[in-house]
Amino acid sequence: MHPTEAVWREMLDGEANALVCRELDHHLGECAACEACVDALVEDASRAAASLQLLEARVPVRSAAAIISRAKGRSTRRWALLAASIALAIVTVAGATIRSGVWQRLVGQSRQHAAVVTRPVTADSAVHNDASSANRIAFTPGDRVEISFDERQAAGDLLILVGADSTVTIVASNTVRYALRSGGVRVSNGGSSASYQITIPDRLPEASIRVGDRVVFYKHDASVSTKAVTDSGGRYRIPFTRKEAATP
């Protein structure tokens, strides 16, 4: 039985083991057909090698050290990129948080243009701003509250309702500036001609409304002192133009 071309090729390429090589050598000495086959294989291999040799290239000089340095540099860059990415993510998150706070402040400030509200200095009042209403303020009072209008107006009314609400609410027909402070709220109404509907909780022990230096409304427990009369809705109506002031 004749060995295959592949077996002869393995022998020629030095891939066959020593024992197989001895047997093949022995067979080759006795088999003309296999000798011709091996000759053809050698010729093909020689021609192929000679042709491939034409494609010989000058190998550039490179060093292992340069490759290692390149690999390490890339690794360092990768870590630097990773670190930069993490830092960017942190900055983005922090920035978003800060922006959110800044944004809220800006929104608050923009609302203050419509109805500026300063949080109370003390905790005796909790602010409940109606975000949809630029001319409205509502807050939970302590034991007493003073609503103070900076000055008399040329026009407009105060409509005061003592009701079952738990919050003090002021709704203005036009935009004015409010400033919550300990024990009450200051209304900067200079130059305004707005009317104001004020709701005061009936359970509130003490409440007063001042226009300029005059007290125009005063409530102590269930007792109310004012020169105003109530309308059909039970609201005390005080025109800003009235000069009278209630005296507690």
Place this chain on the structure above:
Amino acid sequence: VPFEVAFSALFEERFAMLYRYLFRMSGDAALADDVAQESFVRLYQRGSMPEDPPAWLVAVANNLVRDERRKLKRRAMLLLRRGGEDERPPVPGADAGVLSEERVAAVRRALGRLSLRDRQMLVLRHEGYSYREIADALGIANSSVGTLLVRATAAFAAAVEGEDHASD
């Protein structure tokens, strides 16, 4: 043996072989240089020696060449659509000062007629890679290498002869 020492020894032993294999396969000295270096960079980044380092390097290099070919193909198609020409400089002959460029081109054409696997086997064997390394690098059975090499060699020899007749 520390990895870095083994890596350096492997580089000294195998860089030239890998470069020559890549150059014969691609005919592009710059590409062969880049890919050979990149293959070793990736081996270093691996941090440990694979089971068969030379075969691993060839496999990585083959993948890199394939990726590069795809990029070039896309680029060529893009240039074609835009009516331009590929700006890549022509590949220089292996040794233009001594050998006829036509002869080299004929050999390249003959090589190009073979299948990719036959080309790879032939060139790897010519470069001195063992059967086991060729089998590992190309993902074929060790026992098939001899048979496939015989066919590839015969096909290449015939293709070269065909080129010779064509030039006559």
